[in-house]
Amino acid sequence: MRLDLDQIDEQALRSLEANQIPESLRLEYKRELALRTRDEKREACKDISALANTTGGTILYGIEEKASPDGPVAGPISPLSDGQIESVLADVIVSGIHPRPRFASRKIPIAGGGFVLAVEVYDSFGRDLHIVSGYGESRFYRRHPQGVFPMTEPEIREAYLRIAASRADLEASIQRQVDTEIALREKARESIIIVPWFSGLNLIHPRQLKEFRRWLEEGPVYRDLGEVFGSHFEIFTSGFRALTDPPRSPAESTYYFGVLKNGLIHLSSLWLPGDDQQHLHLLGLLSRFVSLLAAARELYDRAGYWGPVRVFHVLRFPSAYQLSTYGALVPGTRAFGEMPAGTYSHTFYEVNLLQERVGSIAKELLDQVFHSIGQVECPWFTPEGEVTPALRGLLQKEPTCAAARVLLGS
Numbered sequence: 575m576r577l578d579l580d581q582i583d584e585q586a587l588r589s590l591e592a593n594q595i596p597e598s599l600r601l602e603y604k605r606e607l608a609l610r611t612r613d614e615k616r617e618a619c620k621d622i623s624a625l626a627n628t629t630g631g632t633i634l635y636g637i638e639e640k641a642s643p644d645g646p647v648a649g650p651i652s653p654l655s656d657g658q659i660e661s662v663l664a665d666v667i668v669s670g671i672h673p674r675p676r677f678a679s680r681k682i683p684i685a686g687g688g689f690v691l692a693v694e695v696y697d698s699f700g701r702d703l704h705i706v707s708g709y710g711e712s713r714f715y716r717r718h719p720q721g722v723f724p725m726t727e728p729e730i731r732e733a734y735l736r737i738a739a740s741r742a743d744l745e746a747s748i749q750r751q752v753d754t755e756i757a758l759r760e761k762a763r764e765s766i767i768i769v770p771w772f773s774g775l776n777l778i779h780p781r782q783l784k785e786f787r788r789w790l791e792e793g794p795v796y797r798d799l800g801e802v803f804g805s806h807f808e809i810f811t812s813g814f815r816a817l818t819d820p821p822r823s824p825a826e827s828t829y830y831f832g833v834l835k836n837g838l839i840h841l842s843s844l845w846l847p848g849d850d851q852q853h854l855h856l857l858g859l860l861s862r863f864v865s866l867l868a869a870a871r872e873l874y875d876r877a878g879y880w881g882p883v884r885v886f887h888v889l890r891f892p893s894a895y896q897l898s899t900y901g902a903l904v905p906g907t908r909a910f911g912e913m914p915a916g917t918y919s920h921t922f923y924e925v926n927l928l929q930e931r932v933g934s935i936a937k938e939l940l941d942q943v944f945h946s947i948g949q950v951e952c953p954w955f956t957p958e959g960e961v962t963p964a965l966r967g968l969l970q971k972e973p974t975c976a977a978a979r980v981l982l983g984s
Contacts, residue, residue, distance in 0.1 A: 579632075579678055579679075579680050579692060579694045580680065582680070582682055582692055583682060584651075584682060584683070584684055584685060584690075587634070587637065587651055587682060587684075587690055588651065590634075590637065590648035591637075591640070591647075591648045591649055591650060591651075593648075594642065594647045594648070595647060595648050596642070596644060596645055596646065596647045596648075597639070597645065597646045597647070598631075598719070599628060599629055599631065599717055599718075599719060600625075600629055600630065600631030600632065601631055601632055601634075602621065602625075602631065602632070602633045602634070602717075603633075603634050603637040603638065603639045603646065603648055603649070604621075604633060604634065604635045604636070604637070605636070605637070605638045605639065605649075605652050606635070606636070606652065606654065607635040607636075607654060607659055607663065607691060609659065609662050609663060609666055612709045612710060613709075615666045615670060615708070615709045616670070616706065616708075616709040616710065616711050618663060618666055618667070618670075619666065619667065619670035619671050619706045619708065619709065619711070620706055620711075620715045620722055621633060621722055622667055622671060622675060622677065622693070622695055623671045623675060623704040623705070623706050623714070623715050624715040624716055624717040624722040624723075625675075625695040625717055626671075626675035626676070626677075626695050626696070626697070626698050626702075626704045627698065627703060627704055627714065627715065627716045627717075627725070627733075628697075628716050628717040629697050629717075630694075630695050630696050630697030630698075631694075631695060631717070632692060632693065632694050632695070633692075633693045633695070634690055634691075634692055634693075635654060635659075635690065635691040635692075635693070636651060636652055636653050636654045636684075636688070636689065636690035636691060637649065637650075637651060637652070637690060638650050638651075638652050645719075645720075651684055651690060653684045653686075653687060653688025653689055653690065654688055654689055654690065654691055655687070655688050659691065660679050660681060660691055663679065663691070663693070664679070669708050670706060670707065670708030670709050670711075671704050671705070671706055671707065671708070672704070672705055672707045673702055673704060673881075674880060674926075674929075675695060675696070675698065675702075675704050676695070676696035676698075676772075676878060676879060676880050676881060677693060677694060677695045677696065677878070677880075678693075678694050678696075678878040679691060679692065679693045679694070680692050694878070696878065698772065702772065702881075703730070703733050703734065713725075714729075714730055714733075716729065748769050748771070748884055751769055751834075751836075751838055752767055752769060752886050755767055755832070755838065755840045756888060758824055758825055759824070759825060759830060759840075759842045760825070761825065761826075761844060762830070762842040762843060762844055762888075762890070763843060763844060763845055763846045763849070763889065763890050763891075764842065764843050764846055764859075764862070764887075764888065764889055764890070765840060765841070765842040765886070765887070765888045766840070766841045766842070766862065766863065766866050766885070766886070766887050766888075767838065767839070767840045767841075767885070767886040767887075767888075768838070768839045768840075768866065768867075768870045768883050768884070768885050768886075768927075769837070769838050769883060769884045769886070770836075770837040770838070770874065770879055770881060770882075770883050771881055771882045771883060771884065771924065772879075772881045772882075773836045773837040773838075773879070775835065775836055776835050776836075777835065777836055777837040777877050777879055778813065778814075778833055778834070778835050778836075778837055778873065778877055779877070780809065780814075782873070782876045782877050783807065783814055783833065783873075785876060786833075786869075786872065786873050786876060787804055787807055789872055790803065790804045790869065791804040791805075793868075793872070794868060794976060794979035794980050795864075795865040795868055795869055795976040795979070795980070797974050797975055797976065798861050798862070798865040798975060798976040799831070799841075799865045799866075799869055799976070802816075802818060802829055802831075803816035803818070803829070803831045804816075806818065806820075806831075807831075807833075812834050812835060812836075813832065813833050813834035813835045813836075813838075814832070814833045814834075815830070815831070815832045815833075816829075816830070816831040816832075817829070817830060818830075827844075828843065828844050828845070829842070829843050829844075830842040830843070833873065837874065837877070837879060839866065839869070839870050839873070841862065841865075841866045843862075846858075846859075846889070846895075847859060847862075848895075848898065848900075852893060852894070852895050852896065853895060853896045853897075853898045853900075853907075853909075854889075854895045854896070854897050854898065854913065854943075855898070855899075855900060856897060856898060856899055856910075856940075857899060857900065857968060857972070857975075857977070859940075859943070860936060860940065860954070860977050861975050861976050861977040863887075863935075863936045863939055863940070864932055864936055864976050864977045864980050864981060865976040865977075865980075867885075867927065867932045867935055867936065868932055868976065868980045870883070870927055871927040871928060871932070874927060874928070875928060880926070880928050881926070882924045882925060882926050883924075883925060883926070883927055884921065884922065884923055884924060884925075885921065885922040885925065885935065885939065886919070886920075886921055887919070887920040887921070887939050887942070887943075888917065888918070888919050888920075889913075889917070889918040889920075889943070890916075890917045890918075891913060891914070891915050891916060891917075891918075892915060893915045894912050894913065894914050894915055895912070895913050896909050896910075896911075896912055896913075897909070897910040897911050897912070897913055897943070897944075897947055898910065899968065910944070910947060910949065911947035911948065911949065912947065913946050913947055918943070918946050920939055920942035920943065921942075922935060922938050922939060925938075930959075931959045932980055932981065933955060933959040933960065933961060933981050934955075934958070934959025935959075936955075936959075936981075937951075937952060937954075937955035937959050940952035940954070940955075961981050961982065965981075966982065969981060969982055970982070
C-alpha cells in the first residue's frame with residue numbers, strides 16, 4: 575500500500591478486493607487476530623519479525639485472503655471486534671521478539687461496526703536481525719513471496735556479516751553528524767545531542783513536528799523548552815531549527831534547538847546555569863538533560879522510531895568552575911568540587927529512550943560529569959536510576975520545572 579498509515583480508510587481497504595491486489599513481500603492479509611494461546615502469539619511474532627528482517631511492510635488484520643491463479647489476493651473485510659487486541663499485540667511483540675522491531679499500528683473503523691487493524695513494520699535496513707525468542711521459539715524468520723519461512727544458517731551468517739559492515743559505517747555516520755553540529759555551535763558552553771542509531775533520511779515529518787511543538791508548549795517540559803522554543807521553529811534544508819534571538823545565525827544564537835529530518839536532536843546554549851558566579855548549577859543542568867530526553871522520547875514515539883540512540887554531552891569552561899547544587903550565592907548551596915578550565919565530552923553510547931527511565935539516562939550523564947572532579951557518581955540517584963530523598967526534596971521546591979514534572983510525575 576502506498577498510503578501512510580494515517581491515510582488508510584475503509585474505502586482504501588475495499589479497493590484492495592475490488593482491484594484484486596495480491597499479497598507481496600510488503601503486504602499481508604489476515605482474516606483474524608487471536609492472541610489467546612502461546613501458538614497464536616508465536617505466529618504473530620513470526621509474521622512481524624519476518625517483515626522486519628526483509629524489507630518491512632504492512633499486515634492488515636481483518637482482511638480475508640482469496641485464492642487466485644497467481645496466489646492470494648485481497649478478499650472481503652472481516653472486521654475485528656476486540657478493542658484491546660491492539661495493545662495486546664504490542665505486548666506480544668515486545669515480549670516475543672528481540673531486539674524489538676520498529677512498528678506502528680492503527681485501527682481503521684468499518685461502517686456497521688468493528689475495525690481492521692493495520693500494523694506497519696519498519697525495515698531494519700540490514701542493521702538488526704530480529705529473532706522470535708518468546709513463546710517456546712528461538713528462530714529467525716524472513717518473508718518470501720510464498721510466505722514466511724525460517725532463515726537458514728547461511729542466510730543468518732550472511733546477514734550478520736552485513737550487519738557488522740553496516741555498523742562500522744553507522745559509527746562513522748553518527749560521528750560525522752555530531753561533528754557537524756558541534757562545529758556549528760563551537761562557541762556554545764553546552765551542547766546535548768541525541769542521534770538515532772537506525773535513522774532514515776526523513777524520519778521526522780513536518781506533520782509530526784507540528785504536533786510535537788504543541789506538546790512542547792503544553793506538556794511537562796513547557797517551562798524549560800516550550801516557553802523558550804515552541805513558537806520559534808522554522809524549516810531549513812535539513813530539518814527544523816529554533817533560535818531564541820533571530821536574526822542571529824545558528825552559530826551566534828544564545829539558545830539553539832535543532833531537530834533534523836534524520837532524527838538528530840541538538841539543544842545548545844551560549845551560557846551555563848551559574849555562569850555569573852563561575853559555578854555549574856547542577857539542578858539547572860539536570861533539568862536540561864531531562865527536558866531534552868523527555869522531548870526526544872516524545873518525538874521519536876510520534877515518528878515510530880523505537881530503536882537505540884546515542885547521547886552526546888559537551889561542556890566548555892573558559893576557567894575553573896565549581897560544581898554545585900545551585901548558584902554560588904543561593905542559601906543551601908552545596909559545592910561538590912572544582913572542574914578545571916577545558917572542554918569535557920560525555921557519551922551514552924547506546925540506550926533505548928522508550929525502554930529506559932529518563933532518570934537512569936540522566937544519572938549516567940551526571941555520573942560522567944562527576945567523574946571529571948574525581949568522584950565515582952552523582953549522589954542524587956540510586957544505582958537503578960531512582961530519585962533519592964535528597965533530590966526529591968530539592969525538586970519539590972521547584973514543582974514546575976521539567977526535572978520535577980518528569981522524574982516525580984508531577
